[in-house]
Amino acid sequence: MPDVFRLLADPSRRRLLDALRDGERSVTDLVARTRMSQPSVSKQLRILRDSGAVTLRTAGRQHLYSIREGALREASDWLSYYDRFWREGLRRMDDALRDRPRPRTRRRR
Amino acid sequence: MPDVFRLLADPSRRRLLDALRDGERSVTDLVARTRMSQPSVSKQLRILRDSGAVTLRTAGRQHLYSIREGALREASDWLSYYDRFWREGLRRMDDALRDRPRPRTRRRR
DNA sequence: TAGATATATGTCCATATGGGTATACGAGTT
């Protein structure tokens, strides 16, 4: 249900994730780094947590958040196709090109 | 302005992009493949086009859309950091892991 | 020109979303 891309759609959540790249951070810490209000930070962290993107560790009265391994994997996987696609420079438009002046059919390698 | 992740946040747009992976497609074609209404398809294509994610080629009365090279590059780049992060197995959460029972790094199969 | 096909746009609507402010809650501290 919780779509990874939906998560990443919000800049504030991305900023939070960016702020967490170097390791776990407390809420106050994140508030300082992201220029957001504390409630907003908590709200977005809640969303990130519910979606399994981050984990929470409680240390006294501090809540330390950290990125969960593989959280963005789904998004990354989806995009990886296009990455390969462009890097190899292979445009598989043969079908679409069929009604054009015969662009020389490519063979499967 | 037009955020790539915002684009990808909508499943219907992702379906459209998926349908375009193999090359350019007409609107009718996309309608058939995505099970969306024609106006919805056009609407989302409009958004994708305005954002520079797809390009349009007119052939008679058909509008042929195709993914624009490097359109999702920005998103991919952003994610690449985390990818590297996890693939190398480098979790800089030593502090956090300190009080856990040795999570044992997974080996590559 | 009339009609059919292909696509785009306009309008309306229901819903989701994110921020802000106030407030509640929990854990230390005195």
Place this chain on the structure above:
DNA sequence: AACTCGTATACCCATATGGACATATATCTA
């Protein structure tokens, strides 16, 4: 216990979003 710090939640609100339906526009065809 009273107070303070750190964090979470509740509520309200303005806005964005996406879909459906009807309709407009453009291109071919008879």
